[in-house]
Amino acid sequence: MIAGAFFGGRGWYKFSRNRLSLFxxxxxxxxxxxxxxxxxxxxxxxxxxxxxxxxxxxxxPSAKYMFGTDLIGRDVFSRVLFGYRISLRLSIIVLAxxxxxxxxxxxxxxxxxxxxxxxxxxxxxVFLAVPSLVMALIVVGLVGSxxxxxxxxxAFFWWPWYTRLLYNITRQLKNExxxxxxQVVGASHWHILIKEILPNCVPSLLTKMTLDMSxxxxxxxxxxxxxxxxxAPTPELGSMIAEGANYLPAMWWLPVFAGLGILIAxxxxxxxxxxxxxxxxxxx
Amino acid sequence: MLRxxxxxxxxxxxxxxxxxxxxxxxxxxxxxxxPAMIALGETATLEQIANYxxxxxxxxxxxxxxxxxxxxxxxxxxxxxxxxHGAVLDDLAHxxxxxLELILFSTVLMITxxxxxxxxxxxxxxxxxxxxxxxxxxxxxxxPSFVWALFLMLVFAFYLDVLPAQGRLSEGVEPPAxxxxxxxxxxxxxxxxxxxxxxxxxxxMPGTALAMASVGQTTRMTRANVGESFDKTYIEFxxxxxxxxxxxxxxxxxxxxxxxxxxxxxxxxAIKFGSAFLVETVFSWPGMARYGxxxxxxxxxxxxxxxxxxxxxxxxxxxLIVDIVVSFVDxxxxxxxxxx
Numbered sequence: 001m002i003a004g005a006f007f008g009g010r011g012w013y014k015f016s017r018n019r020l021s022l023f024x025x026x027x028x029x030x031x032x033x034x035x036x037x038x039x040x041x042x043x044x045x046x047x048x049x050x051x052x053x054x055x056x057x058x059x060x061p062s063a064k065y066m067f068g069t070d071l072i073g074r075d076v077f078s079r080v081l082f083g084y085r086i087s088l089r090l091s092i093i094v095l096a097x098x099x100x101x102x103x104x105x106x107x108x109x110x111x112x113x114x115x116x117x118x119x120x121x122x123x124x125x126v127f128l129a130v131p132s133l134v135m136a137l138i139v140v141g142l143v144g145s146x147x148x149x150x151x152x153x154x155a156f157f158w159w160p161w162y163t164r165l166l167y168n169i170t171r172q173l174k175n176e177x178x179x180x181x182x183q184v185v186g187a188s189h190w191h192i193l194i195k196e197i198l199p200n201c202v203p204s205l206l207t208k209m210t211l212d213m214s215x216x217x218x219x220x221x222x223x224x225x226x227x228x229x230x231x232a233p234t235p236e237l238g239s240m241i242a243e244g245a246n247y248l249p250a251m252w253w254l255p256v257f258a259g260l261g262i263l264i265a266x267x268x269x270x271x272x273x274x275x276x277x278x279x280x281x282x283x284x
Numbered sequence: 285m286l287r288x289x290x291x292x293x294x295x296x297x298x299x300x301x302x303x304x305x306x307x308x309x310x311x312x313x314x315x316x317x318x319p320a321m322i323a324l325g326e327t328a329t330l331e332q333i334a335n336y337x338x339x340x341x342x343x344x345x346x347x348x349x350x351x352x353x354x355x356x357x358x359x360x361x362x363x364x365x366x367x368x369h370g371a372v373l374d375d376l377a378h379x380x381x382x383x384l385e386l387i388l389f390s391t392v393l394m395i396t397x398x399x400x401x402x403x404x405x406x407x408x409x410x411x412x413x414x415x416x417x418x419x420x421x422x423x424x425x426x427x428p429s430f431v432w433a434l435f436l437m438l439v440f441a442f443y444l445d446v447l448p449a450q451g452r453l454s455e456g457v458e459p460p461a462x463x464x465x466x467x468x469x470x471x472x473x474x475x476x477x478x479x480x481x482x483x484x485x486x487x488x489m490p491g492t493a494l495a496m497a498s499v500g501q502t503t504r505m506t507r508a509n510v511g512e513s514f515d516k517t518y519i520e521f522x523x524x525x526x527x528x529x530x531x532x533x534x535x536x537x538x539x540x541x542x543x544x545x546x547x548x549x550x551x552x553x554a555i556k557f558g559s560a561f562l563v564e565t566v567f568s569w570p571g572m573a574r575y576g577x578x579x580x581x582x583x584x585x586x587x588x589x590x591x592x593x594x595x596x597x598x599x600x601x602x603x604l605i606v607d608i609v610v611s612f613v614d615x616x617x618x619x620x621x622x623x624x
Contacts (some may be wrong), residue, residue, distance in 0.1 A: 020418075025459065125296075126303035129596045131558030134313075138588055141580035142315040218428050222562055224412075225383065225430050226577055238430075245434055249442035259431040264458075266426040 015279050020158035024271020030033035031265045035084035042078035050233035061253055068244060075150060079235040080261040087265060090151050091216040095209055097155035102162025103205070105192055109163070110170025121167065124160040132157035133219050140228045147230045150223050154164050154216060165208055165284060169201050203280035211284065214266040221262050237262050290608055297604045304596035309350055312585050323366055323585075324450055347410070357593065363586035368578050372590035380594065381465025382452060383564070383571035387556050389487050390495035391549065399498045399545065403505025403538060409511055417503055424500025429559040433566040440489060448486050448488035450568045457482050460608060490567040498552050502545055509541030543614050550606030557595050562579065 004230055024058065043066075055071030061068045067076035108122040132154065139153035167204045174180060174197065182192050224238025225228035237258050244254020277284065293366040321328065337343050341352055358362070361370035398421075405417040427435075441449035448454060452467055460470035460479050468487065471480035500514070513519060514537055522532045558572035572591060579587035589593075 003504070011448065045612065059564075082598055086315065109298060122299060123537055125300045129304050129554065129599045130298055130308075130592055131554045131595070133558035133593065134561060134595065137561065137577070137580055138592065139315070141588075142312075142583060169611065222430065222558075225428075225562060225580070241431065248434065249438055252438055255431070255434045259428075259434065263427055267422070270422070270426050 011279060015275055018275050020025050020271050020280065021278075024268050024273075024275060027183055027264055027268025028272050031084060031268055032088065034081050035088040038078075038081040038085050040269075042074040042075075044078045045082075046234050047074035048082035049080045059253060061257075067257040068251075070254060071247075071251075072238070073164025076240070076257055079240060080237065080258055082242065083237040083261065084237040084265065085216045086147065086230055086234060087220060090147065090220050091153075091213050093151050094155045094158060094216045095212060097152075098158035098203070099209065100156070102159035103166050103198075103201075106163035106166025107170050107198065107201075110120055110167040111174055111189070111193055111197065114170075117167075120163065124163050124167075127160040128156060128164075133222055136219065136223060137226065137228055140223060145223075145228045145231055147234070150220060150229050154219055154223075158212070160217070161212070162208070164235075165204060166201055169204055170197055173200055174199050182259075193260070203276075204282040204284050207273055207280060207282050208284040210276055214269035214273070217262065217265055217269070218226040286611070292393060293604055293607050297600050301597060301600050305348070305593060308589050308592045308596070309353055310346070312589050313349065319343060349545060356360065360536040362590035362593070365579065366584040367582045367587055372587045375575060375587065376590055376594055378567055379467045379564075379570060379572040379575045383560055384567060385466040385468065386487065386490055386494060386560060386564070386569060386571060387553070389468070389491035390498065390556060391552075393491060394498040394502050394549070394552075397495075398502030399506050399538075399542075401499075402503040402541075403510050404550050405503065405507040406510030406537070406541075408515065414507075417507065418422070419502040421500035421507075424496040425504070427496065429497060430495050430562040430566055433563050436489045436493055437566065442478075447489055449489075452483060452486050453479070453568040454482050454486075486603070489564050490569050493566070494563045496557060497559065498548075498556065501552070503546060505545055505548060506538075506541055509544060510537045513540050539613075543610055546606055546610050546613070550603040553582050553602045554599050557599070 005045070034041070038048075042048075044051075051072075051074055052068075055073065056065070056069050057071055057073040059065055061074075064119045065075050065077065067080065069075055070079070105120045109117040122234075135157045136150070137154040139156065140149050143149050143153075179192055179196055182196050187196075202203040221228060221236075221238035224236040224240075227239065227242065229238055230236040240258040241255045242260075244251045244256075244258070248255070307352050320333045320340070320342060324332055326334055341349055344352070344599045360373060362376070364370065365372050365375055367374050401417050401421070405414040405464075408414055440447040453459060457479055460467060460476055462473045463470045463473050467483040468480065471477070519532055519536055522536045543549055557573065559573065561577055563569065564574035565577055574593065575587070576591040579591065
C-alpha cells in the first residue's frame with residue numbers, strides 16, 4: 001500500500017505537486033549522498049580526523065577552503081560533510097532501536113487495554129515529563145561521551161513517542177469492521193495485530209519517522225554542542241559550532257556553515273515529512 | 285462535573301510525578317560508575333570511599349535508599365551539591381527564577397507573534413502573507429535553538445552592537461529587590477525603569493532564540509486550524525449575519541482553533557526546558573538550565589536529580605493547569621474523559 005502511494009503514479013503525482021515537498025526531497029537526497037560519498041567528494045578527506053596544519057589555521061572562507069578552516073587548520077567543508085555521515089548513522093540507529101521498542105507496547109496497549117494499557121501509558125507519561133534532550137545529556141554525562149553512548153541515550157528516551165502514536169491508532173482501528181470480521185472468523189490476536197492493524201499504522205509511522213530523523217539530528221547536535229556527544233577528533237556538527245562559538249565574532253564561519261549544514265538536513269526531512277503527512281492524510 | 289474531572293486529573297498527575305522520581309532516582313543509581321567514587325575523585329582511598337558510602341547509605345538496598353530519598357524530598361531536602369557545596373534546593377531556588385523568566389518571556393512571544401500570524405495566514409491562504417509566514421515558521425522549527433542564539437548574537441551583539449551578549453544585567457546594575465525573582469517584574473514593582481530597560485535588553489536575544497521553534501509551531505498550527513474553521517458553516521452563518529472579517533476571524537474562527545494551541549503550549553514547556561540548556565549556555569544566562577549543564581559535566585548526582593525533579597514537577601503542574609483550562613473551554617473533553 002505504501003509502495004503504491006509512492007511509486008504508483010497518483011501518489012507521486014500528488015507529492016510532486018507540492019513544490020516544498022519536492023525541495024525537501026532534493027535536500028534529503030543531497031544530504032544522504034553527501035554523507036555516503038564524503039570520502040570521495042570532499043577536497044580534504046584526511047581532515048576528517050586528527051589532522052593538524054597550523055600554517056593554515058583560522059582561515060576565513062576562500063577559494064582553497066570554501067567554508068574556511070578551524071583552529072588547527074582543517075577544512076570546515078570537508079568536516080561538515082563527514083559530520084553528515086555521523087548524523088545520518090546516528091539518527092538511523094536511534095530510530096532502528098526506538099521504533100520497535102515503542103511500537104510493540106503501543107500496539108499491545110491499544111489492542112488489549114486493561115491494566116497493560118494503564119501501566120504502559122503511565123510509564124509513557126513519566127518519560128515524556130522530562131525533555132529527552134535533558135535525560136540524554138544526563139546519561140551521556142554519567143556514562144561518558146561517545147557515539148555509541150549518545151545513540152543509546154537518545155534511543156532510550158525516544159521510544160515513548162512511538163508508543164503513544166501506536167496506542168492512539170490501534171485504539172481507533174480495533175473497532176473497525178475488518179478487525180471485527182477477523183475476530184469473528186477466529187483469527188488469533190497475533191494475526192490481527194500483525195496482519196490487520198500494524199499495516200494500517202505504517203503511513204503514520206513512516207511520516208513520524210521522517211519527521212523524527214530531523215529531530216534526532218537536532219538532539220544529537222545539541223549534545224555535541226554541549227560537549228557531550230561524539231568525542232574529538234570525530235567531526236560532529238554540534239561540536240564544530242561550539243568550537244567556533246568560543247571565538248565569536250572572529251571565527252564566524254564555523255558556526256555559520258556548520259549551522260547551515262544542520263539546517264539543510266533538518267529542513268529536508270521536515271519538508272518531506274510534511275509532504276507525507278498531507279499525502280497519506282495521517283496525524284502524528 | 286468539572287470538579288470530578290480536576291480531581292481525576294490531579295491524581296493522575298501525582299502518579300506521574302511519583303514515576304518521574306522513581307525514574308530519575310534509579311537512573312542515577314543504576315548508571316555505571318560508583319557515586320562515591322565520582323564524588324571523591326579518582327585519588328580517593330578505598331577506606332574513604334567505604335566511609336562515604338556508609339555515610340550516604342549507599343550500602344543499603346536500592347529500595348531502602350529510594351524510601352530515604354523520597355522522604356527527604358518531601359521534606360524539601362534535595363541533598364548537597366558537590367559542585368557548589370551548598371544545598372541543592374538553595375541552588376535551584378536561586379537559579380530557577382532566571383529560567384522561569386526566560387521561558388515566560390518566550391511563551392509571551394509565542395502567543396503574541398504565533399497566533400496573530402497564524403490567523404492572518406489562515407485568513408489569506410496562499411497569499412503573500414501566507415507564503416512569508418510559511419517560510420518564517422519553517423525556519424523557526426528547523427533551526428536549532430543554539431544556532432538561533434549564536435546567529436542573533438553575531439548580528440545584534442557583535443556587528444550592530446545594540447544588545448548585550450551575556451547575563452541578565454549589565455555590570456554594576458543592581459538586581460531589583462526580590463519579589464518574584466523575575467527581574468522584569470521586580471523592576472516594575474520597584475518603579476526602577478533604568479533596571480527594567482537593562483533587563484529587557486538582556487532578555488531579548490535569549491528569549492527570542494528560545495521562542496523561535498514554538499512561534500513557528502504555533503503559527504503553523506493556528507494557520508491549519510483557523511483555515512479549517514473558515515470552511516465551517518458557523519463562519520458562513522456569522523458572515524451572513526453581516527459580521528465583518530476581523531470579528532469572524534478573531535472570535536468565531538479563532539476560538540475552536542485555540543484548543544490545540546493550548547495543548548501544545550503545555551507540551552512545549554518540556555521542549556523549552558531542554559532548549560534552555562543550550563540557550564542559557566550560549567548567553568551565560570545564570571538560570572537553572574545552565575546550572576544543570578554544569579552539574580552534569582561535574583557528575584554531581586544530587587544536583588542532577590534535583591534539577592530533573594524540578595523540571596518534571598513543573599512540566600506536570602503546567603500540563604495539569606492546561607488540561608483544566610482546555611476542559612473549561614471545551615466541555616466535550618472533560619465529558620469524554622469522564623465517560624471513559
